[in-house]
Amino acid sequence: MSRLPTIKDVAERAGCGIAxxxxxxxxxxxxxxxxxxRVLEAAEALGFEFSALGRSLQSSSTRTIGCVVPxxxxxxFADAVQGAQEAALAAGYQLILACxxxxxxxxxxxxxxxxxxxxDALVLTVSNAASSESLDLVARRGVPCCLMFNTATGTFPSWxxxxxxxxxxxxxxxxxxxxxxxxxxxxxxxxxxxxRQRYEGFAQACRAxxxxxxxxxxxxxxxxxxxxxxxxxxxxxxxxxxxxxxxDYLALAAxxxxxxxxxxxxxDLSIAGxxxxxxxxxxxxxxxxxxxxxxxxxxxxxxTVLAALAGEKPPCKPAPDLSFHFRPGGTLCPPRPDGRxxxxxxxxxxxxxxxxx
Amino acid sequence: MSRLPTIKDVAERAGCGIAxxxxxxxxxxxxxxxxxxRVLEAAEALGFEFSALGRSLQSSSTRTIGCVVPxxxxxxFADAVQGAQEAALAAGYQLILACxxxxxxxxxxxxxxxxxxxxDALVLTVSNAASSESLDLVARRGVPCCLMFNTATGTFPSWxxxxxxxxxxxxxxxxxxxxxxxxxxxxxxxxxxxxRQRYEGFAQACRAxxxxxxxxxxxxxxxxxxxxxxxxxxxxxxxxxxxxxxxDYLALAAxxxxxxxxxxxxxDLSIAGxxxxxxxxxxxxxxxxxxxxxxxxxxxxxxTVLAALAGEKPPCKPAPDLSFHFRPGGTLCPPRPDGRxxxxxxxxxxxxxxxxx
DNA sequence: TATTGTATTGGAAACGTTTCCAAAGACGGA
DNA sequence: TCCGTCTTTGGAAACGTTTCCAATACAATA
Numbered sequence: 220m221s222r223l224p225t226i227k228d229v230a231e232r233a234g235c236g237i238a239x240x241x242x243x244x245x246x247x248x249x250x251x252x253x254x255x256x257r258v259l260e261a262a263e264a265l266g267f268e269f270s271a272l273g274r275s276l277q278s279s280s281t282r283t284i285g286c287v288v289p290x291x292x293x294x295x296f297a298d299a300v301q302g303a304q305e306a307a308l309a310a311g312y313q314l315i316l317a318c319x320x321x322x323x324x325x326x327x328x329x330x331x332x333x334x335x336x337x338x339d340a341l342v343l344t345v346s347n348a349a350s351s352e353s354l355d356l357v358a359r360r361g362v363p364c365c366l367m368f369n370t371a372t373g374t375f376p377s378w379x380x381x382x383x384x385x386x387x388x389x390x391x392x393x394x395x396x397x398x399x400x401x402x403x404x405x406x407x408x409x410x411x412x413x414x415r416q417r418y419e420g421f422a423q424a425c426r427a428x429x430x431x432x433x434x435x436x437x438x439x440x441x442x443x444x445x446x447x448x449x450x451x452x453x454x455x456x457x458x459x460x461x462x463x464x465x466x467d468y469l470a471l472a473a474x475x476x477x478x479x480x481x482x483x484x485x486x487d488l489s490i491a492g493x494x495x496x497x498x499x500x501x502x503x504x505x506x507x508x509x510x511x512x513x514x515x516x517x518x519x520x521x522x523t524v525l526a527a528l529a530g531e532k533p534p535c536k537p538a539p540d541l542s543f544h545f546r547p548g549g550t551l552c553p554p555r556p557d558g559r560x561x562x563x564x565x566x567x568x569x570x571x572x573x574x575x576x
Numbered sequence: 577m578s579r580l581p582t583i584k585d586v587a588e589r590a591g592c593g594i595a596x597x598x599x600x601x602x603x604x605x606x607x608x609x610x611x612x613x614r615v616l617e618a619a620e621a622l623g624f625e626f627s628a629l630g631r632s633l634q635s636s637s638t639r640t641i642g643c644v645v646p647x648x649x650x651x652x653f654a655d656a657v658q659g660a661q662e663a664a665l666a667a668g669y670q671l672i673l674a675c676x677x678x679x680x681x682x683x684x685x686x687x688x689x690x691x692x693x694x695x696d697a698l699v700l701t702v703s704n705a706a707s708s709e710s711l712d713l714v715a716r717r718g719v720p721c722c723l724m725f726n727t728a729t730g731t732f733p734s735w736x737x738x739x740x741x742x743x744x745x746x747x748x749x750x751x752x753x754x755x756x757x758x759x760x761x762x763x764x765x766x767x768x769x770x771x772r773q774r775y776e777g778f779a780q781a782c783r784a785x786x787x788x789x790x791x792x793x794x795x796x797x798x799x800x801x802x803x804x805x806x807x808x809x810x811x812x813x814x815x816x817x818x819x820x821x822x823x824d825y826l827a828l829a830a831x832x833x834x835x836x837x838x839x840x841x842x843x844d845l846s847i848a849g850x851x852x853x854x855x856x857x858x859x860x861x862x863x864x865x866x867x868x869x870x871x872x873x874x875x876x877x878x879x880t881v882l883a884a885l886a887g888e889k890p891p892c893k894p895a896p897d898l899s900f901h902f903r904p905g906g907t908l909c910p911p912r913p914d915g916r917x918x919x920x921x922x923x924x925x926x927x928x929x930x931x932x933x
Numbered sequence: 934t935a936t937t938g939t940a941t942t943g944g945a946a947a948c949g950t951t952t953c954c955a956a957a958g959a960c961g962g963a
Numbered sequence: 964t965c966c967g968t969c970t971t972t973g974g975a976a977a978c979g980t981t982t983c984c985a986a987t988a989c990a991a992t993a
Contacts, residue, residue, distance in 0.1 A: 268692055270692065270694060272632055275629055276630060279579075290658070291655070294654070297649065297651070301649060308674075313674070314639075314672070315672050316657075317665075318661055333626065334668065335628045337628065337629050478860070498858070501828045501829070501831070501855070503859075503860065505603070539814070
């Protein structure tokens with residue numbers, strides 16, 4: 220087809236100047252009744268729509284928010300994006316999405332591109348908030364930015380929970396059930412500060428509870444079937460009675476892998492996850508996990524930058540003390556008492572001395 | 577901070593014209609060694625980055641693809657978006673995402689906004705491809721567009737499967753197991769042509785197999801807890817021996833609802849889903865479903881419009897005969913023979929006459 | 934030295950808006 | 964009738980690029 224009609228075409232057809240067209244169509248400034256009618260008719264006939272491009276160039280505002288998350292495959296991030304999207308839309312902003320695939324260089328590239336596109340603000344989950352080239356770049360450009368899931372840095376606000384404290388609660392639950400030797404399962408340990416914080420909080424609480432140092436089980440690459448990789452890892456560490464996965468996604472995969480190895484959950488292996496995704500409540504038994512509110516985090520982060528753009532101060536505290544709670548589930552129960560030292564504080568669980576191993 | 581440096585600032589600092597800066601930084605046209613060095617130095621010192629805005633205005637190409645899906649909560653769409661995103665990124669394009677929340681007016685608004693932003697192309701899943709205001713608008717503007725999940729229209733190509741044929745396979749599986757009275761479960765029946773197509777194919781195959789007309793169970797609004805709504809619906813229809821949900825998401829929720837009612841799956845109620853999301857293989861027993869490739873659809877749709885932009889013809893057939901297959905699962909088994917007419921073809925399943933009802 | 938050719942350079946137009954500003958027209962009051 | 968005021972109007976600048984084109988500089992050839 221021919222090129223799109225511009226304001227100039229409308230002006231020509233209406234027999235007036237482009238300034239008048241702009242005023243009429245935007246409802247700004249004054250115009251005579253006759254001019255108004257002619258412009259409206261012309262715009263209608265031509266199917267004219269303003270180009271956001273020219274507009275943005277002139278106003279230096281794109282009414283667009285950039286968003287970067289590691290991946291949409293994890294429902295936690297999908298939820299957060301959805302939340303951010305809703306908040307943005309409600310304020311008349313559009314969301315540009317990019318995924319970093321847990322890769323710091325892709326993350327940087329995404330941020331760079333979004334900045335070049337002149338997004339008005341950014342909402343990010345970065346690999347490592349404490350030392351991030353992406354965040355440095357954002358800071359240098361002075362674009363409003365709010366983190367999600369990452370704990371706040373000195374420079375940027377964030378919607379996130381206290382990962383260490385949450386992980387400690389998981390350790391406490393395992394301890395209360397009588398476990399003594401646990402494992403921590405991580406998928407992208409090197410590129411997720413959340414995962415590292417959870418491990419730290421978990422390990423510290425394990426020590427405080429008098430348990431042995433938790434074993435770190437790390438799946439490095441996503442190449443190969445995740446369940447198979449987990450199966451191999453679990454087979455290696457068959458003395459563990461409990462496993463804390465750094466997210467529910469991983470916890471569910473681990474459950475499947477364990478079953479594939481003939482180990483029952485939770486009788487042979489207790490499992491707890493992190494995030495509280497919906498699937499955890501669908502499976503039988505329900506997954507023990509830390510329940511968070513990813514949708515709320517996304518929405519909150521978007522509202523925070525939106526408020527900054529509007530010149531207001533953020534509506535809600537974007538502090539790292541966001542709410543979370545440990546949700547008990549059928550996947551975490553007392554370990555079977557067998558040959559190894561099981562210090563069961565509640566007499567009830569320690570009665571049956573039958574050991575199959 | 578002060579405003580961002582523009583090409584003009586670089587030119588001034590380098591002591592040359594803006595044309596020279598553009599040539600040097602873009603590697604187009606010629607420039608002397610000395611000019612090259614001064615420009616590079618100035619750009620570096622100022623932290624200059626091109627503005628995509630000015631660039632797009634001049635080139636009338638934003639290197640951006642608009643994407644609209646109903647929701648990110650359903651992993652099927654999250655997967656497709658991820659696939660489209662990857663394809664776009666590989667071609668140097670960015671993805672702008674919008675969600676319609678299964679609402680036709682939001683869908684139209686999203687498309688309108690994306691067109692105003694001058695996206696180079698669109699990748700959409702619409703409510704109703706056969707008659708869509710959104711698609712009419714896109715057609716009028718002449719912007720390259722490819723559908724996902726919706727079957728192709730005369731105007732637009734699409735990456736989708738034959739929903740009717742797929743649903744027929746599900747009906748066949750139920751028939752082979754000996755079911756005679758089935759239900760079809762839909763969440764947004766009025767605003768999903770996929771769901772309607774699946775119902776049509778299912779109903780037709782049921783008739784062809786000599787089964788009774790399937791009962792349509794429709795959940796209208798998303799207000800209230802989905803599982804509770806499903807529970808009420810299932811309680812109403814307690815004579816059904818099998819249920820086909822229009823997507824896995826819904827199938828899983830229905831399983832939970834059925835269990836809440838004390839009905840065992842599959843002993844009391846067989847369930848099959850549609851899509852083949854990962855969760856279906858994690859739960860026990862595995863969900864019987866139609867396996868599709870949402871990631872591939874997203875990627876394919878993006879590649880199709882990308883090819884159109886490059887002037888090439890689409891690389892792969894974006895025809896509606898995309899691959900899918902029915903995956904049997906533990907959630908679909910023969911019905912318990914009880915008082916009602918159960919025509920079990922295989923003698924084995926008809927042996928136990930015990931009926932708890 | 935005069936002439937041709939080539940490499941380099943910057944001015945200016947164009948892309949589609951908004952908005953400032955000055956000019957022109959309408960209109961009421963004196 | 965004339966002047967001041969208010970409304971309506973359109974030209975032009977600005978936003979940040981790319982690119983055409985003419986001009987300049989310089990080297991090489993005749």
